[in-house]
Amino acid sequence: MRATLDRPGRQQRRPGPTSPPRLRRRRNRIDWWAIPMIVPAFIGLAALYLWPFLSTFVKSFMKVPVFGPGTFTGVDNYTKLLSDEDFWRALGNSARYTLLVLLGIPIAIVLAALIEQAAKGRTLYRVLFFLPVVTLPVAVGMVWRFILNGDFGILNYLLSLVGVPGEYWVADDRFTIYAFAVVGIWMGLGVNLIILGAGLQSIPVELYEASAVDGAGRIRQFFSITLPLLSPSVFFVTVLTIISALQMFDLVFVMLGSVNNTAIDGSKTIVYLFYEAAFVQFKQGYGAAIAIVLLVIIMIATAIQFRLQRRWVNYD
Amino acid sequence: MHRRLLIAPAIIAAAALLTACSNGNTGGDSNEKVTLTYGVWAGTQTPAMKEIAAAFTKENPNITVKVEERPWPEYWSTLQTGAAGGTAPDAFWMLAQNIRPYASGGQLLDVSDEIKKEKVDLSKYPKAVLDLYDQGDGKIYGLPKDVDTxxxxxxxxxxxxxxxxxxxxxxxxxxxxxxxxxxxxxxxxxxxxxxxxxxxxxxxxxxxxxxxxxxxxxxxxxxxxxxxxxxxxxxxxxxxxxxxxxxxxxxxxxxxxxxxxxxxxxxxxxxxxxxxxxxxxxxxxxxxxxxxxxxxxxxxxVTSGIVNVGFAGTKHPDAVKKFLLFASGKEAAEIQAKSGAVLPAYEGGEKAWMAAMPEFKNLQVFIDAKEYSVPLxxxxxxxxxxxxxxxxxxxxxxxxxxxxxxxxxxxxxxxxxxxxx
Structure with a gap:
């Protein structure tokens, strides 16, 4: 974990080649041999990542029928996108969802610290929290859809017991994003706990012992030792959470159930919009433009985070 | 999820290369053993579809048909990527709302020559449904297997x-x-x-x-x-x-x-x-x-119906056409009707459909409705x-x-x- 998160340029550069010419020639020969060796991996990479990316990029400037070649239309797709109110609404929904899901990180930190301190059953807790991660998102979505059903759901039943009127959580677009966020946080908790748990274990026990001698209590230790030393893991988890939240699609698809759900128009995320354009409405070029815009947004969001991390992430 | 969506086109591209390599043999030999795939979406109808496939093999021992069921939400996205990549089923169900890009994109077999050859009586099928699938290009891409009113x-x-x-x-x-x-x-x-x-x-x-x-x-x-x-x-x-x-x-x-x-x-x-x-x-x-x-x-x-169509990229177009006409024909209609799954499009299949659910005494209203039906x-x-x-x-x-x-x-x-x- 550490190695991947270290700021670029921090590692000591090896000194440049000062070897005699003979040796350098030998190195050259090894380079030639390396090329056929990396070809299989490169082909895989090219076929699975580079080619789809390039064709998506090119398609975003085209009008593409479902079958057969497309025609270039310049930035038509992009200008249409910018004036498409559905796009802005989807962007807002994705942003709202992402912010809400970030609330899962403090929850995960506290839970991870509690689990680390548990005298017994640490593995059991980890397994329990990890179960939603290895469960099919579709199954998870279905179960939550039943829980959140306005008339027959368990949640509204429980609310009615304490006298709170329930809402149509997955049929009213004022609430759907919150419903997605609850499920998203719950689903992501397992992975976050594993990463943060590993981070916690790498904090030397001596620090806690020393601080205890100095008179620091549990709370003080948490804020003065645990949090700063955990910050690289927190940063990593934040980056992952934001990326996956911006890509959220499956919960909309599964939790809103049918095409007749009238909440769907107010609940679409960017990737849902992409899916709809490319696979339901047969507008591949438009879909490609949405995908590229999403890519740019994710890149900017990630770049900003890497910038900001200098201020709060502690690598020492 | 998103990553999976990006990978999909790549897999298709790879699959296209593979099928391109194996497309050399178009197989004109009619005695050759052939296996066709038949894509459908409705679970309740799958048993009847398997029965139709078996009945077809009985008549054509050299052709086996494998029914491939996909759930409704995935059916169209899988079909679209499959057709673009050359891996779509040989025969599959089509809806009028969806046929346009497939027809204009040249992805479907024209069965009009087979209809002529086999002297299929088109008047046995509801006209409103046939009209629904008419793309105005003089071709017939398939015949309805069922009708709904x-x-x-x-x-x-x-x-x-x-x-x-x-x-x-x-x-x-x-x-x-x-x-x-x-x-x-x-x-x-x-x-x-x-x-x-x-x-x-x-x-x-x-x-x-x-x-x-x-x-x-x-x-x-x-x-x-x-x-x-x-x-x-x-x-x-x-x-x-x-x-x-x-x-x-x-x-x-x-x-x-x-x-x-x-x-x-x-x-x-x-x-x-x-x-x-x-x-x-x-x-x-x-x-x-x-x-x-x-x-x-x-x-x-309004009326509509599912039509059996064939994939233009199939390796066995003759076998597929034969199967398509069979799957929308009289015998298949009776098999479907007996299962009660759907109201068959082929005229005369209605009686067996009603007989499959004898306690529902008024199913005749759906058949009478054909009289005043308009295309969706x-x-x-x-x-x-x-x-x-x-x-x-x-x-x-x-x-x-x-x-x-x-x-x-x-x-x-x-x-x-x-x-x-």
């Missing part, structure tokens, strides 16, 4: 408990509205009718009954905002305003058909395709009956403009927008889609 499913027990007379064959819109009102009992959690925003089983029927239409005859403009079409939509908004139906939110949470099966709504206007599901539901089957659609200015129902409107990029329905019509159903305003805005959106080439 609409009627009103109703729960006898709720009628009897409320002391309301069962619908008559000639009931009118006013009768329908009054009946729904009388059957509604908020205390018992029972509504008279389910009034969702449903085009095929719902408001398209009433638009035609009011003498309107959804799209103009030339297919270029929407007419859903015409005064007559608006009347057809008011049929539904009135039911919502009367509170004779669960709200749209309730119907979003729990679909209308499920509500009907749960005995929470007394009437559900929809297609013949629910017959078997209702028949198999032990809790409600004894209470289920069906009546013709109420009469507006005139009688009307599917002009242009239908998947796109039909998908917009909730965006524009929800306000009208919920009473926050007038029907005139909602339909006017929706018509504008449809016009835009229709204008795209």
């Amino acid at each position: 609409n009627a009103v499913w109703f729960n006898k027990a709720i009628f009897d408990k409320a002391g309301v007379a069962h619908p008559s064959a000639n009931w009118t819109w006013d009768d329908f509205r009054a009946t729904a009102k009388k059957l509604t009992d908020p205390a018992a959690g029972v509504w008279g009718v389910a009034a969702p925003i449903d085009y095929q089983g719902g408001y398209y029927n009433t638009i035609f009954q009011a003498g309107g239409q959804v799209i103009s005859d030339d297919g270029k403009t929407a007419e859903i905002d015409s005064p007559k079409a608006q009347k057809g939509i008011e049929f539904w908004t009135n039911l919502q305003a009367d509170k004779s139906s669960p709200t749209l939110k309730q119907l979003s949470d729990t679909e209308a058909e499920t509500m009907f099966e749960q005995g929470k709504v007394a009437m559900y206007m929809s297609g013949a395709y629910w017959a078997l599901k209702l028949y198999q539901n032990k809790q409600i089957a004894a209470n289920v009956d069906v009546a013709p659609l109420p009469v507006g200015e005139k009688r009307a129902t 409107p599917v002009q242009g990029n239908a998947a796109e403009w039909q998908g917009d329905q909730t965006k524009y019509l929800t306000g009208a159903w919920e009473g926050t927008t007038s029907v005139a305003d909602a339909t006017k805005q929706y018509a504008g959106a449809i016009d835009k889609v229709l204008a795209e080439k």
Whole structure:
């Protein structure tokens, strides 16, 4: 974990080649041999990542029928996108969802610290929290859809017991994003706990012992030792959470159930919009433009985070 | 999820390369052993489809057909990527809303020569459904395997408990509205009718009954905002305003058909395709009956049907064409009918369909409805403009927008889609 998160340029550069010419020639020969060796991996990479990316990029400037070649239309797709109110609404929904899901990180930190301190059953807790991660998102979505059903759901039943009127959580677009966020946080908790748990274990026990001698209590230790030393893991988890939240699609698809759900128009995320354009409405070029815009947004969001991390992430 | 979506095209590209390599042998030899794949989506029909495949192999021992079922939400995206990559099933189900890009993209086999060769009598098939799939290019891409018309499913027990007379064959819109009102009992959690925003089983029927239409005859403009079409939509908004139906939110949470099966709504206007599901539901089957659609200015129902089509990229076009005609033919119709799964399109299959569900005594109404059926409107990029329905019509159903305003805005959106080439 550490190695991947270290700021670029921090590692000591090896000194440049000062070897005699003979040796350098030998190195050259090894380079030639390396090329056929990396070809299989490169082909895989090219076929699975580079080619789809390039064709998506090119398609975003085209009008593409479902079958057969497309025609270039310049930035038509992009200008249409910018004036498409559905796009802005989807962007807002994705942003709202992402912010809400970030609330899962403090929850995960506290839970991870509690689990680390548990005298017994640490593995059991980890397994329990990890179960939603290895469960099919579709199954998870279905179960939550039943829980959140306005008339027959368990949640509204429980609310009615304490006298709170329930809402149509997955049929009213004022609430759907919150419903997605609850499920998203719950689903992501397992992975976050594993990463943060590993981070916690790498904090030397001596620090806690020393601080205890100095008179620091549990709370003080948490804020003065645990949090700063955990910050690289927190940063990593934040980056992952934001990326996956911006890509959220499956919960909309599964939790809103049918095409007749009238909440769907107010609940679409960017990737849902992409899916709809490319696979339901047969507008591949438009879909490609949405995908590229999403890519740019994710890149900017990630770049900003890497910038900001200098201020709060502690690598020492 | 997103990453998986990106990977999909790559896999297809790879698959395309592979099939391109193996496409060398087009196999004209008719004695060759051939295995075809047949893509379908409805689970309830799969047993009947397997039976049809087996019957076909019995007649053509060299051809085996493997039925491949995919769930509805995935069916179209898988088919689209499969066809683009050359890995689509050899034969598969097609809907009128979806056929346009496949036909114009050259992805479907033309079976008109086979129809001529085998002297298939096209008059045995419902004309409205054949017209629905006519792309105006002189080709025939397949024949319908089934047909659906609409009627009103109703729960006898709720009628009897409320002391309301069962619908008559000639009931009118006013009768329908009054009946729904009388059957509604908020205390018992029972509504008279389910009034969702449903085009095929719902408001398209009433638009035609009011003498309107959804799209103009030339297919270029929407007419859903015409005064007559608006009347057809008011049929539904009135039911919502009367509170004779669960709200749209309730119907979003729990679909209308499920509500009907749960005995929470007394009437559900929809297609013949629910017959078997209702028949198999032990809790409600004894209470289920069906009546013709109420009469507006005139009688009307939209009609559609699934067509069996063949993939142009198949390695065995002759075998596929043979199978397509068989799967939409007389024997296949009888197999389907016996299973009760759907109302077969081939004339004469209706009797066996009705006999499969003897306790449902009034299924004849679906067959009678063929008389006054009109093709489901599917002009242009239908998947796109039909998908917009909730965006524009929800306000009208919920009473926050007038029907005139909602339909006017929706018509504008449809016009835009229709204008795209």
